[in-house]
Amino acid sequence: MIIVIFVLVLWYGGLFFQSFFLHRYAAHQVFTMSKTMERITFVLTWIFQGSSYLSAYGYGIMHRMHHAYTDTEKDPHSPSHDPNMFAMMWKTKTIYQDINLQRIDVDQRFTKNVPQWATFDKFAGSRFSRLLWIGLYILFFVYFATAWWQWLLLPMTFLMAPIHGVIINWFGHIYGYVNYQMKNTSKNLFRFDFLMMGEGYHNNHHKYASRANFGIKWYEIDMTYLIIRVLDAVGVIQLKPIKVRK
Template sequence: MTIIIFVLILWYGGLFFQSFFLHRYAAHQVFTMSKFTERITFILTWLFQGSSYLSAYGYGIMHRMHHAYTDTEKDPHSPSFDDNLFAMMWKTKTIYQDINDQKIEVDQKFTKNVPQWKSFDAFASSRFSRLLWITFYVLFFAYFTTALWQWILLPVALLMAPIHGVIINWFGHIYGYVNFKMKNTSKNLFHFDFLMMGEGYHNNHHKHATSANFGVKWQEIDITYLIIRVLDFFKIIKLKAIPVKK
């Protein structure tokens, strides 16, 4: 039971900071926060993503490119141009690393105001940091595992962020339903997104990319957005005006 709870904490904790910080803040800037709060959020993202930590800079730029080039050859991740999800994941990893290492030239429109903490990212993305987390996860599993099948969950813990990414970037462009007909393959995975905390309303998000709330219909409850509203109420962040959805 301890292992299951641990993996659930990593799943939803890592997912929240990927959605809240990397996606809605770094990429789309649907709310603002102080520099101090931003630095705290960097650290919390590292704590919950652990061995699969993603930098706000690399993620933010790559996601903006995804919106600009959705389902074209320039899209960093698209089922339309990758043979399988593993090929897409490898391509995404390569582009992400090249952005962080500044090995590719990126249009200035994709880098504007993307948060970056170079010294922290250098540590959090380092082999030392990732090996530290891997060692911790393995020791935790070794101590708390009560059934052999629970070891199946170890790779999930180690690769949490890529798994979250592939659910949306691969399956969210193949399976599901649409509320808006668009010139791309984005789909909503769930009518109520219990698994991805609102990220599963991918078709809605592609239609209204600047909205903090990914839900449109009454049953499309965006759990991450509800938390954002609470943080805004307590003035931890400042939510920008929400565009009217049509």
């Protein structure tokens, strides 16, 4: 039971910071926070993503590219141009690393105001950091695993962020339903997104990329957005006002 709880904490903890910090803050900037809070969130993202830590800078730029080039050959991750999910994941990893290591030129529209903490990212994304987390996960399983099947969950702890990414970027462009007919293949994976904390409302998000709440229909409950509302209410972050189109 302890192992299952541990994996769930890593799943939803890592997913929350990927959605809250990397996606909605770094890429889309639907809210603001102080520099101190930003640094604290960098560290919390590292703690919960562990061995699969993603930098806000690399993720933010790559995700903006995804929106600009959705389902074209320039899309960093698209089922329309990658033969399978593993090929897509490898392509995504390569582009992500190229951005972080500044091996490619990136259009300035993708880099504007994307948060960056280069010294921390250098450590948090290092081989040493990733192997340290992997070692800690293995030790945790050694001490608390009580059945052989629990060891099958161990690889998930190593690769949480890529697993979250492939669910949205592969399956979220193949399976599900749409609220909006668009010139891309984005889908809403679930009517109630219990698994991805709101990230599964991918079609809604592609329609309204700068909207903090990914849910549209009454039953599309965005758990990450509810937490964002609480953090805004207590002053930890500041939600940006919604722009009404005339």
